[in-house]
Amino acid sequence: MTEFRTSPGMRDILDPESGRWRRFVSAFEHTVEPAGYRQIIPPLLEDIGVFQRVGEATDVVTKEMYDFVDKGERHVALRPEQTASVCRAFVQHRPVTPWKAWYSGPNFRYEKPQRGRFRQFDQVGIEVLGATDPFLDVEVIALGWNFLAGLGLRRLTLQINSLGEPVHFTSNLEALSAESRITLTKNPLRVLDSKRDEDHAIIASAPRIADFYSDQARTHFASVRDGLERLGIPFVVNERLVRGLDYYRHTTFEYVGGTLDSALGGGGRYDGLVEDLGGPPTPGIGFAIGVDRTLLACDDEGVFGAPPTSVQVFVIDTTGGAEALVLTDELRRSGISADRAFESRSMKSQMKAADRSGAAVALIIGSDELASGTVVVRPLRGGEQVSVSRAEVLPTLQKVLT
Ligand code: AMP
Secondary structure (H helix, E strand, O other): EEEEOOOOOOOOOOOHHHHHHHHHHHHHHHHHHHOOOOOOOOOOEHHHHHHHOOOOOOOHOOOOOOOEOOOOOOOOOOOOOHHHHHHHHHHOOOOOOEEEEEEEEEOOOOOOOOOOOOEEEEEEEEEEEOOOOHHHHHHHHHHHHHHHOOOOOOOOEEHHHHOOOOHHHHHHHHHHOHHHHHHHHHHHHHHHHHHOOOHHHHHOOOOHHHHHHHHHHHHHHHHHHHHHHHHHOOOEEEOOOOOOOOOOOOEEEEEOOOOOOOEEEEEEEOOOOHOOOOOOOOOOOEEEHHHHHHHHHHHHHHHOOOOOOOEEEEEEOOOOHHHHHHHHHHHHHOOOOOEOOOOOOOHHHHHHHHHOOOOOEEEEEEEEHHHHEEEEEOOOOOOOOEEHHHHHHHHHHHHOOO
């Protein structure tokens, strides 16, 4: 028989990593909810057009999408990212602006699997739709920074850039060559992102984007830098930072950390995206942080480890198991975490299981206890054991466990 395994680039997240994962998302929630962001849970699957609109020059969209035609002849795709889904949801539901949303969940990209790169990977992120205020950019950047710093990461840098606006070219579209029109729609700035050797010299001699900023783009970016300085958030301006997806304008940023020296997350302003998805002109800004990669960075720095997993009480029953059944149920109903052994194992083997469970206390019921209606309460990390009546078990535990 075939022993099935996960597909390439896909993983099972088991305990204790799954507990850490949960705590990660919870820490994110506790960073953004108090700032007025509310959760959105978009579907994993969308009409492929939702993603095609946003990345015609992006491998993420052109080469890496998990897309297929469903039984109703719809061409759909597993989402490669969630910003487009959030904007599609905005167009569909028209919430009051500014609309502040946060999300967490998996995305799918058919990439070559390697350390920190998977085909199913999770992101947490926020998006704000309906405001152009540069101090909103600062709020968004700061929330991501505070979250990552709050995990304990110290080798963290923030890179920012402004891409200005494509107005100069788009307002002269008619005059441009056919070739340039195509290049323009396919995002010329992406060339700046090339890591290929032969492109280096050409990129180095490229005109600076900053020389082409409109006045508005220039003051917007100045306000963003000023805001970050007011908050004491260190940053470097990286004029080559254009980000992987096509839709960015003005502010772009990346949080870089860990020994991978790759981005843990990033984002930017995407003032044309909602319109591209059929909505009214609506500015937007957000970021996505990779859960997998950020947890690897935490490993590298030895911070934000897995939380200890243990129960408080382990019930040992050598009389057949029915006593343990009732007692564990009673404990759990009163809010005490409890586990037990099954298969009527020996006293010795149940004691071992109790040790492994990390429980602070064992409750022991043997034939003597069954006959006298008592239970032995044995602290497993120092302290005297006592024998109490069934009615006294809960009050005794409440004392022992505090
Ligand atoms: P992007 O959506 O491409 O801007 O990526 C944002 C973040 O998501 C990255 O900085 C990574 O942390 C994470 N990420 C993107 N692609 C992958 C992948 N294939 N595997 C793991 N994490 C990824």
